[in-house]
Amino acid sequence: MVPHLTTALNGPLLTLEQRLLESMPKIEHWFRSQWLEYGAPFYASVDLRNAGFKLAPVDTNLFPGGFNNLNPDFLPLCIQAAMVAVEKICPDARRLLVIPENHTRNTFYLRNVYALTHILRQAGLEVRIGSISPDITEPTFLETHDGHSILLEPVQRKGNRLVLDNFDSCAILLNNDLSGGIPEILQNLEQSLIPPLHAGWATRRKSQHFAAYDRVIAEFAKLIDIDPWLLNPYFDTCTELDFHARVGEDRLAAKVETLLARIRSKYEEYGVTQEPFVIVKADAGTYGMGIMTVKSPEDVLDLNRKQRNKMSVIKEGLKVSEVILQEGVYTFEHLNEAVAEPVVYMMDHFVVGGFYRVHTSRGVDENLNAPGMHFEPLAFETPCSTPDCAGAPDAVPNRFYAYGVVARLALLAAAIELQETDPDQ
Secondary structure (H helix, E strand, O other), X not given: OOOEXXXXXXXXXXXXXXXXXXXXXXXXXXXXXXXXXXXXXXXEEEEEEEOOOOEEEEEEEOOOOOHHHOOHHHHHHHHHHHHHHHHHHOOOOOEEEEEEOOOOOOHHHHHHHHHHHHHHHHOOOEEEEEEOOOOOOOOEEEEOOOOOEEXXXXXXXXXXXXXXXXXXXXXXXXXXXOOOOOOHHHOOOOOEEEOOHHHOOOOOOHHHHHHHHHHHHHHHHHHHOOOHHHHOOOEEEEOOOEOOOOEOHHHHHHHHHHXXXXXXXXXXXXXXXXXXXXXXXXXXXXXXXXXXXXXXXXXXXXXXHHHHHHXXXXXXXXXXXXXXXXXXXXXXXXXXXXXXXXXXXXXXXXXXXXXXEEEOOOOOOOOOXXXXXXXXXXXXXXXXXXXOOOOOOOOHHHHHHHHHHHHHHHHHHHHHHHHHOOOOO
C-alpha cells in the first residue's frame, strides 16, 4: 500500500534522507530548543510534495479537517498529543466546546468532527459540538457517511462567554477556518480560543507563512549542511489583481517569468530534466479553490473566461485580489497508478499520523486537492517519528521520518507566523 517513487532522479533525495537520518540527534535537539521558544499550534496538517529531487511543503492548514483519514492504529499517539496540547492551554480543563465549519452537511467532514471529538474525549475531556451556523437553531443530529451520528447544538453567547445548555467550557476549539470573516459572536471572548482568531483566513496569508518558513529553513539547512532549496519552494506574491477585469495580468505574468527563471537555474544545477512550473493560488484560502498551474507567462495572459472565473473567487464566494506564486513541486509518488501526495497531521509539536491524498485524474504537476480525490490512511503504516537508522534511507520508516521532519519545520513556521501576526503582541 505504500506509494512508490517513480523517478530516476532520486540521487539528491536519497542524499537528503541520508543526511536527515545521520543528523537525527542534532535535529531532534534543535526542535526541542525551538519549541521552548515558540508555542506550537494546537493542531495542523501539512501537504507535502516529493519530487525525488526535492521534498517540500506546499500548504499548511491550521484548521485540519481530515482526522477521519488517519490510520486508526495511531489513535494512541493522537490521544497523548491531545492531552499535552490541552494541558498547555487550559491545565485544569474538563470541558471543551468544538465549533465546526458552517457547511456541516458534508458527511465526510462530519466524520472528521466525529473522529476529532472522539480523540478529545479519550484525552479525558467532556466535549460538545456547538454550531454558529444560522441554520442550526435547535439541537440537531447529523449522520456521517458511514453511519455515525453527531449532535450539533446552537451556541449561545452570555456576556463574553460562549455556552450551550448546561455547558460552560474552559476553552473553545475552532475547526472552522473563518474564510468568510470573523463573526461577531467569536469576538472579545474571555475563554481561550484555539487556534486564535488571527489564524483564520479572514486575516492569515499563505505568503506570511512561507516567509516564516524561509527563515526556518535557512537556519535548519545551515544546521545539517544542505542546500535550503531541497526543502523549500521559491515563492513571490502579486496584489491588486482582478481576474474578471483582467487587471494586473501583465504584472503577474512578469513575476511568473522571473520565478520560472530562478527554478530553471536550480534545475540545471541538479540536472533535473523536467519542465519548471509555478502554482498560482489565492494568498488567503483553502479547499483547493482559486489555483492554477502555469508553465509560461503566456499561460497567465491567455486565460479564457472559464479560467478567469475559476481564479476570481474562493470559498464563501470571496473575491481574489492577492495571489501567491509558488514554485511547483512535482509529486512522483504513485499509488495504484494514481498520483499521490502525503499529508502529515500534528497535535501540539507531535506528529500523530498522516495519509496520502490520491487523485486518479490529475497529473504530477497539478493540485490534488480537488473533486475526485480520495485518501489512503493505511499507506502510513508506521509513525513518522521512528526511523530505522540501520535501514536504507528510502526505507518506509525513514521516508516517513523525512516527511515528519519537513512537516514539523512547516509547523514551526506556523508558530512563528502566529506569534508575529498576533494583534495583542
